[in-house]
Amino acid sequence: MKAARVSAFGGPEAVQMAALDRPQPGPGEVLVRVQAVSVNYVDLVVIAGRYQFLPKLPFTPGKGPAGTIAALGEGVTGWAVGDRVLAMAEIGSYAEYTPAPANQCYRLPDAMPFTEAAALALAYDTAWFALRERARFQPGETVLVLGATGAVGLAAVALARALGGRVLAGVSSPAKAQLALDAGAEAIIDLSAPDIRESLRAQVRDATGGGAADIVIDPLGDVYFEAALRALAWRGRLVVVGFAAGAIPSVKANYLLVKNIEVSGLQISDYRKRVPQDVAACFAEIFSLYERGLVTPAPATVMPLEQVSQALALLRDRAVAGRIVLTP
Known part of the structure; x- marks a missing residue:
């Protein structure tokens, strides 16, 4: 089979x-x-050798594939060959086939295309736990x-709006602001x-x-963390999901x-390992919202698996x- 491989970080x-x-x-x-x-x-963090859980070299990267079950391992019940699933595999998904834990597979709605399912993976579940569980x-x-x-x-914007929230979208490129507005943001x-540090809080005040x-x-x-803390209401909650802007901030x-506020962190892989039943509940609600037309992933850029290196470079360079979705 075809697969992407990393022999050196x-x-x-x-x-x-x-x-x-x-x-x-x-x-x-x-x-x-x-x-x-x-x-x-x-995936960029894993490939660079900077992730907290590093696979042994060489390995095939890629998380969260959508596809069909091709074979069942020993002891697996409740699934059949041909079932359509979103599988939360931690590595190995930039390939034509990949094994995944049966209890971390989620049955796809009949009307959901595989490309949309892949576009949901790792984004909507992360956003759901950030909103529902941590915040x-x-x-x-x-x-x-x-x-x-x-x-x-984008997933957090769409979910918060679908669940009845008022959403403010923080964007660093005003040219991309329409994406957030289309997803359900009320203000930019x-x-x-x-x-x-000052302007973020002032903008939030103006918008609210x-x-x-x-x-x-x-x-x-980075600097956005402290600025956002200053924009929190009394008893507000900030959820740290990552450090895509660079520096890891402190508080x-x-x-x-003084403000009676909370800061919490979210590492989504831990939920899959420790409380898979909670992840099942997460995807059940996400798929229900999808079937009711309340959330729809933004259109993705689809590329062939053979262009994985180019796709990763495009993501790195923003x-x-x-989203970018690969198809074998």
């Missing part, structure tokens, strides 16, 4: 196509014939989403404005009629005390609006 150029034997599912696993798989920022979102609350035109950002917060954000979803970190604990 590095940039997108470290990913090369290779011919491998078709894998076999182990006990408790299914073999997924990959129909589509998204390209994710976390304890309630309908009517104001949610500020930083990096709102990235994969997780310009993250490229001068003196972001003098109010503040009840929740901040932060995939950026002064006295500021949390040269594509929305």
Whole structure:
């Protein structure tokens, strides 16, 4: 089978196509014939050797494929060959076939194309846990989403709006603002404005009629973290999702005390390993919202698997609006 391989950690150029034997599912696993798989920022981190859970070299990167079950491993029940699934495999998905834990596979709605399912993966589940579990979102609350035109950002905008929130979209490129508005944002917060420490809070006040954000979803970190803290309401909650803007920020604990605010972190892989039943509930709600027409992934850029290195470079350089999906 065709598969992307990494023999030495590095940039997108470290990913090369290779011919491998078709894998076999182990006990408790299914073999997924990959129909589509998204390209994710976390893949760049893994390939560079900077992720907290690093696979042994050489390896095939890629997470969260959508496809059909091609074979069942020992002890697997409840699934059949041919079932359409989204499989939350941690690695191995930039390939024609990949094994995945059976309890981390989720049955796709009949009307959902594989490319849309792949575009949901790792973005909508991350956004759901950030909103539902970490931030304890309630309908009517104001949610500020930083990096709102990235994969997780767009998902958080769409989900918060679908669940009854008021959404402010923080974008660093005003040219991409329409993406966030199309996803359901009520107002745009310009993250490229001068003196972001002051200007972000001022923009939130303007957008809310003098109010503040009840929740901040932060995939950026860096200077935007502190600026967003200042824009939180009393008893507000900020969820750290990543550090795509570069620097890892710190927070002064006295500021949390004075404003009665919370900062929490989200590492989505832990939920799949520790509480897979909660992830199943997550996807059940996401798929229900999809079937009711309340959320729809933004159109993705679809590329062949053989162009995986180019796709990763486009993602690294932020040269594509929305998600990139590979098809074997």
